[in-house]
Amino acid sequence: GAGVSQSPSNKVTEKGKDVELRCDPISGHTALYWYRQSLGQGLEFLIYFQGNSAPDKSGLPSDRFSAERTGGSVSTLTIQRTQQEDSAVYLCASSLRPSSYNEQFFGPGTRLTVL
């Protein structure tokens, strides 16, 4: 079956512009996570959604970052007024549910470059 998909695969933007990154999770997965992978720093948790519950935003680095998940499926991560330090690979993952030891399946990521 189809895995987690993300778009665009690459995004180059100018400092100060807003960007939107999209994630399509695996069908039926109720939990959705966003992570950021910066060079040499591993993966950093940003935000997670579980069903209709309020999202856990504890990993968002600043108020320029926001995310939403519509209809319990597709999610969009928005970065406003992008800065050069926002350059990274943004990864989305989904799992059947977070309340058990369920595998998180990752998408291929969106590579964001802020000039």
Place this chain on the structure above:
Amino acid sequence: QQQVKQSPQSLIVQKGGISIINCAYENTAFDYFPWYQQFPGKGPALLIAIRPDVSEKKEGRFTISFNKSAKQFSLHIMDSQPGDSATYFCAASALTGGGNKLTFGTGTQLKVEL
């Protein structure tokens, strides 16, 4: 604060050798410890995972060793193959109240040479 420390940063192993990657964690609430494998241009993929109620888990050539008292765990790749060349991340999460948010180590670039 880095809650999961991973070493080495890079590793070169001869084909057929044993690759060993080590991780240490600080948060005693962590109760799930997966290892992810990532190839260039791809997202990480789960390789093997362990819970703290066992000290070792083996799946094929991959083994996790877990030391709860030392708060350390390691990945052993037996009979390493060139196809194992990738970046490996250890991770940890707390399911209770944690939503299984993963805290990752900084990664180990493994190269298996012929």
